[in-house]
Amino acid sequence: ETRYVMGCLSQLEDDRYFLEDLTGQIQVDVSHAATSSGLYTENCIVVAEGEVRKDGVFEVRALGFPPAETREDTRNATNYADFFGAGRLRPSDIQRLTEEEAASTSDMFVVMSDVWLDKESTFTRLRAVFEGFDSLDVIPSMFVLMGDFTSTPFGPTHYDFAGYTRGFDQLAALVEDFPRLR
DSSP states (O other), rough: OEEEEEEEEEETTTTTEEEEEEEEEEEOOOOTTOOOOSSSOOOOEEEEEEEOOSSSSSEEEEOOOOOOOOOOHHHHHTTOTTTTTTTTOOOOHHHHHHHHHHHHTOOOEEEEEOOOOOOOOHHHHHHHHHHHHHSSSOSSSSSESSSSSSSOOOOOOOOOOHHHHHHHHHHHHHHHOOOOOO
C-alpha cells in the first residue's frame, strides 16, 4: 500500500537512513528512489512516497521537498508559532519584528563550521576572529558555530563527555573576554 510520509531525513546509524518526526522514526531505503531537483542532505525535510516492506523498512519510490508556502501561510497554519524558542507570537509582535528587521540594515551574522573545541588552534583562531569583530563600530548580531565540535565526531563509538564539556567551558571562557560580542 502506497504511503506518503514527511519527515527529517537522518542517519541515526552508520549507513542507515531514517525519516523522523516528533512522533517517531522509520528506517528508509532510498537506493532506488526517483528524486526531484534539489540538494538532499542529512536533516533536511522531505516528502517520501513508497511502501513499508515486510522487514519494516520504508522503501522510497519518490523523494521530494514539501511545497513552498508564503510566510503568512505558515503563520496562519501554525497559529503564529515561533520556531526559534520565544513562544507564540501575536500579530502585533510580528508587525513590530518586521519593522525592526527592516530598520536593521547593518546587522550581520557570522557563521562558522567545523569549530573543533578539542584543538587549541581553534581557540587561537576564534580569538583572532572575535578580536577582529570586536574592533568594529557595528558588531555582529549573532555568531553561529556549527559542527561536531570535536575533531573526532562525537557519537556511539566516541563519547568523551569530559573532553566535550572542557571544550565548551573553554569556549565560554573565551567569549567572556569579549563583553561587546557576548
